[in-house]
Amino acid sequence: SQKIEQNSEALNIQEGKTATLTCNYTNYSPAYLQWYRQDPGRGPVFLLLIRENEKEKRKERLKVTFDTTLKQSLFHITASQPADSATYLCALDMVPFSGGYNKLIFGAGTRLAVHP
Amino acid sequence: ETGVTQTPRHLVMGMTNKKSLKCEQHLGHNAMYWYKQSAKKPLELMFVYNFKEQTENNSVPSRFSPECPNSSHLFLHLHTLQPEDSALYLCASSQGAGQAMKNIQYFGAGTRLSVL
Numbered sequence: 757s758q759k760i761e762q763n764s765e766a767l768n769i770q771e772g773k774t775a776t777l778t779c780n781y782t783n784y785s786p787a788y789l790q791w792y793r794q795d796p797g798r799g800p801v802f803l804l805l806i807r808e809n810e811k812e813k814r815k816e817r818l819k820v821t822f823d824t825t826l827k828q829s830l831f832h833i834t835a836s837q838p839a840d841s842a843t844y845l846c847a848l849d850m851v852p853f854s855g856g857y858n859k860l861i862f863g864a865g866t867r868l869a870v871h872p
Numbered sequence: 873e874t875g876v877t878q879t880p881r882h883l884v885m886g887m888t889n890k891k892s893l894k895c896e897q898h899l900g901h902n903a904m905y906w907y908k909q910s911a912k913k914p915l916e917l918m919f920v921y922n923f924k925e926q927t928e929n930n931s932v933p934s935r936f937s938p939e940c941p942n943s944s945h946l947f948l949h950l951h952t953l954q955p956e957d958s959a960l961y962l963c964a965s966s967q968g969a970g971q972a973m974k975n976i977q978y979f980g981a982g983t984r985l986s987v988l
Contacts (some may be wrong), residue, residue: 760914790976799874799962799979800915803874845915849975860977862915 758783760863762846768869769836777831777866779846784861788849789829793842794865800845805833836870843867855871875899878963878980885953886988893948893983895963904946905973905977906938911958921946922968953987960984 760866761780779789786814806813806822806829806870813820819832833840843865850859876897885891897904902918906918921940935957937949946963960982968974 763913767883768974788975797981797984799876799964799982800977802976802978805976859917859920860975864912864914 758861760846760848760861762844762863763866765783765865766867766869768871771837771870771872773836775833775836775840775868777844777868777869779829779831779863780847781827784827784848784849785824786850786861790847790849790860791818791820791829791831792845792847792862795842803844805849812854813841833868837866838865838870838872841868841870874978874980875966876963876978876980878961878983880983881981882984882986883968884986884988885950887953887955889953890949890951892950893961893963893985895946895948895980897944897946897963897965897978899965899967899978901945901965903966903977904940904943905964905966906948906962907948907962907979909962909982915962925948950985953985955987958985 759782767815790805791803793803794800804813804815804820806820808824817834821830845858845865847862879894903922905920907943917930917940918932924940935952939947962982963980964977966975966977
């Protein structure tokens with residue numbers, strides 16, 4: 757069956773450390789992968805997109821990797837801050853086999869808590 | 873502000889009520905989406921409209937009825953809902969529905985719905 761797995765347990769880290777969040781998937785072949793941030797009571801906010809032929813993408817303190825062989829994406833936040841505390845969602849961007857449009861399939865998200 | 877506005881932010885309704893959720897986007901996007909988000913579960917895509925045409929109905933019960941009068945407005949009409957329909961309903965828009973960068977989604981803050 758098709759699955760997207762993100763750590764259901766909250767990730768607790770100390771301020772200044774690097775947070776690493778994992779997104780694993782099975783029986784999907786996404787062309788792209790997106791990461792979103794969601795704060796309590798708010799909608800998700802887009803952070804980064806990475807293509808299947810890209811190994812790594814960076815934006816300020818954020819870094820995303822995409823390994824289509826392992827079927828895994830890692831999301832890193834370096835020099836983490838308490839303001840980075842939120843839930844982070846990965847989403848597979850599926851190119852349709854027969855026409856239509858790309859569909860985003862979301863993981864359930866991992867909650868990150870950065871402690872001072 | 874994401875450019876996507878949802879009203880109301882909170883809604884409590886009985887199982888026999890009829891209500892509507894409203895979404896408006898000020899981004900000039902061509903695609904709009906309804907998602908359902910239940911606690912600890914991934915976002916579930918409900919409906920997609922591309923250039924005002926419905927292109928996806930993800931096996932959603934008929935007690936949910938979408939309406940898209942133009943590319944900027946999207947409604948979700950609710951009637952005879954069940955308690956299990958209580959969730960956060962999120963509206964999103966994207967530039968298009970089909971290509972990587974055009975499929976990045978901008979979400980509203982959501983409507984927290986409670987069905988009694």
